[in-house]
Amino acid sequence: MMLLSDASCRSRSSGAAVVMAMLLAALAATIAATLLWQQQRWIGEHQHRRDQVQAQALAMAGVQWTRQIVFDNAPAGNVVHLGQPWALRLPAMPIENGSIGGYIVDAQSRLNINNLSTTSTTATSTRAALQRLFAALALPPNLVNTITDWVDADDKTSDPGGAEDAWYLAQPIATLAANAPVRRVGELLLVRDVGPASMARVRPFVAALDAPTAVNVNTAPAEVLAATVAGLDPAAAALLVASRDKTPFTSVADFKARLPRPDLATDETSLDVRSDWFEVSIEAQQGDTLARARALLRRSPTAGEWPVVVWQTVE
Incomplete structure (x- = not known):
């Protein structure tokens, strides 16, 4: 009986050794696979960073x-x-x-919203053009006032619908009106009532430039031309675009001469053929x-x- 017991022990020890060897082999394979995966990942990340820097x-x-x-x-x-x-x-x-x-x-080719920060005739014509543009885009006309209050230097609220420091300070996250020209159009998302939907509509037609600018009638889309010239309907603006694509305007006088009606009001200081x-x-x-x-x-x-x-x- 003792001999059988010794044999049984040796058999169990041998089996355990085999199992241990298998576990060690599996562990070694796992470690090797992990190291290989980490190396490949490092190479991939290194290559991605290199491609990112180069791009x-x-x-x-x-x-x-x-x-x-x-x-x-x-x-x-x-x-x-x-x-x-x-x-x-x-x-x-x-x-x-x-x-x-x-x-x-x-x-x-776009309306410069920073024109609103000045007190010149350019500000007046740009304000009127933006009101016509916003109306055509089915946007609240009061947005022109809120944008004006954001970029102009004073703390006087434009009526109706304007917003200066008092309004922004009363919000859940208090802030102040910039009272300065914006650097980029996207900053208008900080302005009262300007959300992503209204921004998406207006973005193709406005710019944020650091100096007063006129609209280049040779490059402006029909929507901007219709907004810039009071009384110019969208269909007539589209015809002007088709005409200038064949023969560009050589001057503001040339542009005015090709308007469908001589009585259409134009502020020549707000128009140009240069950029x-x-x-x-x-x-x-x-x-x-x-x-x-x-x-x-x-x-x-x-x-x-x-x-x-x-x-x-x-x-």
Whole structure:
């Protein structure tokens, strides 16, 4: 009986050793697989970061390239129109391990909301144009007052529907009116009653520029033309756009001569055929990583120099 017991013990010990060896082998395989996975993950993350850096650098290089395009193809003091090379939309061009593309928009094709911060006739005409634009977009007309109060320097509330410090301080999250021009259009989301829906409607037709500007009638969409010229209906504005696409306006006088009626009121100080401000959008890809750059360019006051980058973002 003792012999059987010893044999049984040896059998159990041998079995345990086999099980232990199997467990150790499985553990070793798991450790090896984990190390391999971590190495592959590190390589993947490293490659992703490298592609991200390269894509962002490529997008920023695209912004610099557009500075030259504007300098070469929209010369200072000359008529600016959509038939010029700067206005061509560049589709994604393949490059090594990626692509790059983008487009330039004349910022003066839009109504400059920062015109409201001045006390000049430009502010008066812009205010009236924005009221017509908001009406056409089915937006509350009082929004013009709230935006005016946000960008103007005083603390006097515009009626009806305006909002200055007293209103913003009374909100659950207290703040103050900026009482200064906005840097970008997106800042209007901070303004009373301006939500994402109204922002989406108005964004294509407004700009935030650091100086008073006129609307370039050669690049403005029909909605902006109809808002800028009192009494110009959308259909007539669309016909003007079709006409200028064939033959750009050579001057404000040329624009007025092609209006459907001679009695349409125009404030010549709010119109132009030249532009000094341009918005740039660039999209660059490296590997699976996409980077987007946006920038605002202003024509340099110094002759012979490329446009100045007013602001730039890269994502």
